[in-house]
Amino acid sequence: xxxxxLEKLAYMDYSEKLSRVLLGVSKxxxxxxxxxxxxxxxxxxxxxxxxxxxxxxYEIGMSHLGxxxxxxxxxxxxxxxxxxxxxPAPDMEVVMRxxxxxxxxxxxxxxxxxxxxxxxxxxxxxxYTGVLNMLDLAGLPVMAxxxxxxxxxxxxxxxxxxxxxxxxxFIDLFVIGEGEEVTLELLGLYNEMRVSGEYSKAAFLLRACxxxxxxxxxxxxxxxxxxxxxxxxxxxxxxxxxxxxxxIISDLDSVYYPDRFVMPxxxxxxxxxxxxxxxxxxxxxxxxxxxFIYRPFREKSADTVKSESRVLCETTGYEELSLISLSTSDHxxxxxxxxxxxxxxxxxxxxxxxxxxxxxKFSEEILNSVKSVRKSGLTFAPEAGTQRLRxxxxxxxxxxxxxxxCRIAFEGGYSTLKLYFMLGLPTETDEDILGIDTLxxxxxxxxxxxxxxxxxxxxxxxxxxxPKPFTPFQYEPQADKDEISSRQQLLLSHLRNGGVxxxxxxxxxxxxxxxxxxxxxxxxxxxxxxxxxxSKLDGWNEHYNFDNWVRAFDKCGLSLEFYANRRRSYxxxxxxxxxxxxxxxxxxxxxxxxxxxxxxxxxxRTACAVCGAEAVCGLH
Amino acid sequence: xxxxxxxxxxxxxxxxxxxxxxxxxxxxTVCRAVRRAGLRVKYTSxxxxxxxxxxxxxxxxxxxxxxxxxxxxxxxxxxxxxxxxGEMLRASLPESLGVIRxxxxxxxxxxxxxxxxxxxxxTAPLERFLGGDRAVVVRKSKKGDKEIDLKPCAGLSGxxxxxxxxxxxxxxxxxxxxxxxxxxxxxxxxxxFCADGEIFE
Numbered sequence: 001x002x003x004x005x006l007e008k009l010a011y012m013d014y015s016e017k018l019s020r021v022l023l024g025v026s027k028x029x030x031x032x033x034x035x036x037x038x039x040x041x042x043x044x045x046x047x048x049x050x051x052x053x054x055x056x057x058y059e060i061g062m063s064h065l066g067x068x069x070x071x072x073x074x075x076x077x078x079x080x081x082x083x084x085x086x087x088p089a090p091d092m093e094v095v096m097r098x099x100x101x102x103x104x105x106x107x108x109x110x111x112x113x114x115x116x117x118x119x120x121x122x123x124x125x126x127x128y129t130g131v132l133n134m135l136d137l138a139g140l141p142v143m144a145x146x147x148x149x150x151x152x153x154x155x156x157x158x159x160x161x162x163x164x165x166x167x168x169x170f171i172d173l174f175v176i177g178e179g180e181e182v183t184l185e186l187l188g189l190y191n192e193m194r195v196s197g198e199y200s201k202a203a204f205l206l207r208a209c210x211x212x213x214x215x216x217x218x219x220x221x222x223x224x225x226x227x228x229x230x231x232x233x234x235x236x237x238x239x240x241x242x243x244x245x246x247x248i249i250s251d252l253d254s255v256y257y258p259d260r261f262v263m264p265x266x267x268x269x270x271x272x273x274x275x276x277x278x279x280x281x282x283x284x285x286x287x288x289x290x291x292f293i294y295r296p297f298r299e300k301s302a303d304t305v306k307s308e309s310r311v312l313c314e315t316t317g318y319e320e321l322s323l324i325s326l327s328t329s330d331h332x333x334x335x336x337x338x339x340x341x342x343x344x345x346x347x348x349x350x351x352x353x354x355x356x357x358x359x360x361k362f363s364e365e366i367l368n369s370v371k372s373v374r375k376s377g378l379t380f381a382p383e384a385g386t387q388r389l390r391x392x393x394x395x396x397x398x399x400x401x402x403x404x405x406c407r408i409a410f411e412g413g414y415s416t417l418k419l420y421f422m423l424g425l426p427t428e429t430d431e432d433i434l435g436i437d438t439l440x441x442x443x444x445x446x447x448x449x450x451x452x453x454x455x456x457x458x459x460x461x462x463x464x465x466x467p468k469p470f471t472p473f474q475y476e477p478q479a480d481k482d483e484i485s486s487r488q489q490l491l492l493s494h495l496r497n498g499g500v501x502x503x504x505x506x507x508x509x510x511x512x513x514x515x516x517x518x519x520x521x522x523x524x525x526x527x528x529x530x531x532x533x534x535s536k537l538d539g540w541n542e543h544y545n546f547d548n549w550v551r552a553f554d555k556c557g558l559s560l561e562f563y564a565n566r567r568r569s570y571x572x573x574x575x576x577x578x579x580x581x582x583x584x585x586x587x588x589x590x591x592x593x594x595x596x597x598x599x600x601x602x603x604x605r606t607a608c609a610v611c612g613a614e615a616v617c618g619l620h
Numbered sequence: 621x622x623x624x625x626x627x628x629x630x631x632x633x634x635x636x637x638x639x640x641x642x643x644x645x646x647x648x649t650v651c652r653a654v655r656r657a658g659l660r661v662k663y664t665s666x667x668x669x670x671x672x673x674x675x676x677x678x679x680x681x682x683x684x685x686x687x688x689x690x691x692x693x694x695x696x697x698x699x700x701x702x703x704x705x706g707e708m709l710r711a712s713l714p715e716s717l718g719v720i721r722x723x724x725x726x727x728x729x730x731x732x733x734x735x736x737x738x739x740x741x742x743t744a745p746l747e748r749f750l751g752g753d754r755a756v757v758v759r760k761s762k763k764g765d766k767e768i769d770l771k772p773c774a775g776l777s778g779x780x781x782x783x784x785x786x787x788x789x790x791x792x793x794x795x796x797x798x799x800x801x802x803x804x805x806x807x808x809x810x811x812x813f814c815a816d817g818e819i820f821e
Contacts (some may be wrong), residue, residue: 022640022682027642028682029641033637034637036714263652317651317654317656349663
């Protein structure tokens with residue numbers, strides 16, 4: 001193994017400067033790199049440098065699996081080097097700006113401005129101003145059109161790239177869908193054009209735009225109707241594909257998966273080994289964007305999951321192994337996976353966890369394997385309080401299943417339970433809100449009846465529903481502030497009893513997220529103004545400032561409500577209609593209608609709903 | 621049959637990029653390195669078993685160290701000797717945490733009374749500070765600020781600063797250099813002493 005040593009590199013680096021300033025900032029180890037398994041390549045061996053930027057701080061970004069995958073994947077290619085880049089905390093940002101330290105990669109400690117690519121992952125809309133701030137910290141113009149041939153190519157991918165329009169002013173190229181293949185194709189094309197001397201940013205983008213899964217926003221223009229809705233987004237020149245279809249990996253058993261994770265020097269939110277067990281989701285919950293944009297459903301074989309898990313545990317030494325996906329208990333071979341892994345994890349004192357477990361799939365076998373070393377709390381997400389509303393959102397979980405799942409958990413010794421619900425769902429009434437209270441009381445009564453020794457701790461988390469692109473609810477208005485707060489009040493006035501803790505999301509964040517999620521190109525100006533007003537870590541309550549956004553919308557003459565709280569008709573051209581994630585618009589419309597009729601749609605394994613992904617789906 | 625464990629002391633260095641790892645995170649880093657190395661060690665019993673791991677003298681964040689130690693109880697049945705343990709750990713630690721050697725502990729942690737720090741840079745301000753009638757540093761704690769006169773217990777010669785160290789009375793060298801008003805390129809803990817003047821081993 002080659003360990004990360006600065007002496008092997010010959011880029012201009014900030015190690016001197018950093019050693020003078022780092023003791024003045026909080027958690028300095030996050031800014032210095034050099035962790036075990038970080039990859040420093042000798043500069044003479046590197047043709048293409050890629051800076052993987054996570055637009056949030058180290059403790060969040062280092063937990064992100066996508067970064068671990070692409071980091072390993074790119075660094076495995078001779079001649080390509082990938083470095084990690086995170087947003088600095090506010091104290092470090094001040095220090096960097098005062099000492100002329102530009103945003104740098106953690107491997108070489110050299111400025112990302114000198115890299116060939118800067119790649120952002122867009123995990124949540126509230127990180128958009130963070131993208132602009134990182135470009136600014138890098139000493140680069142935030143506007144794509146102001147960055148010339150001597151600047152890195154700025155690319156972005158991740159779930160939010162399914163509606164890339166609000167970021168079109170800032171990003172040169174979007175990757176739609178899964179990145180393992182297309183990222184290497186892009187780096188390869190770039191390298192080829194550099195070697196042959198054909199490279200200019202414009203020439204590169206023009207050739208890149210025909211690679212499947214690549215969207216070059218500067219090669220498209222948006223037209224608007226008099227009422228402010230989008231008329232069309234169309235290519236500006238021949239040869240540019242009018243629609244961009246997302247990339248998917250067809251075989252999860254042969255695709256690259258890292259055999260080691262960079263071991264962080266400071267605590268991160270998910271400090272554990274994690275193995276991805278499947279992609280996509282069979283469930284089709286109508287509010288859930290991930291459930292649609294990651295289709296089709298694909299599994300890793302049990303053998304692959306087991307061997308990747310073992311290797312990761314051995315190389316990392318982690319005390320916890322997590323089997324992750326949108327719904328891990330839906331793996332067709334999950335019991336086999338758990339029972340075989342259990343022997344290994346028990347022997348090594350490794351805590352096995354399944355972070356996304358459906359309450360109806362919660363069996364005693366699963367329970368026994370997850371609690372055998374350490375018992376952590378359980379989380380279930382009924383999402384809505386009544387069966388009627390759970391049918392509307394297609395959650396497909398009954399009251400009996402919820403209570404049964406809780407009973408199994410209580411009998412297994414669990415006494416900490418977290419329940420997730422949403423407020424502001426389509427068709428929601430006061431009765432649905434009071435249904436949350438009824439359900440929680442039933443759970444409390446169930447625990448009491450079991451005569452368990454420990455006191456039960458229930459926490460109820462209430463988030464605000466945010467309609468997202470590519471879901472059956474993409475047409476829905478977000479409930480306004482008064483509606484949400486009156487529902488919060490109603491529920492709180494009932495829920496005030498022993499053993500229940502409640503928390504809820506901030507509406508002023510949810511409404512901006514709703515606007516950005518379904519925004520069009522004109523929101524680029526708003527994001528720029530919010531950034532100019534000082535917004536940069538909007539995902540953090542303590543750093544979020546709603547007023548920055550209100551002023552930004554005002555200055556641009558645009559309305560927050562138009563984007564967040566307006567119902568779209570089925571025939572409106574949605575700003576992301578030129579992006580194709582396989583799921584058809586006809587299917588989304590029919591699902592929207594079924595929601596209003598209270599009709600559920602069965603999971604993909606029971607019956608194919610013909611969503612549009614069936615041609616590439618193994619379940620069909 | 622119960623496993624027999626041997627108490628071992630690992631001498632290591634913490635330099636360069638590792639300078640910025642806090643003591644708490646260093647403990648996590650070492651625990652995982654031990655697990656990666658495949659070394660069988662003793663765990664605490666109870667609800668959340670943890671590796672039995674003790675550090676003789678925590679190193680302040682920002683200070684390099686070349687005489688650091690931690691103790692473990694290792695199952696030596698499958699391992700030929702201490703040298704092999706050192707090799708296993710060396711391979712599983714990052715570049716800036718280096719294993720120097722592994723040995724049986726000779727002295728208990730409670731014997732530690734002093735440590736010597738190498739000051740890289742101009743030591744004139746430190747000389748002035750320690751050369752006065754009193755050399756007062758202020759130690760902040762939850763119970764309130766406390767003034768300590770280092771005059772009777774600190775020493776400086778040949779770029780080497782010696783300070784009280786150990787469980788009873790420990791002085792952070794960064795507190796002293798800050799009070800002296802000098803900025804230094806690097807401070808490295810180079811030696812740890814016992815009450816009888818012997819090196820802590």
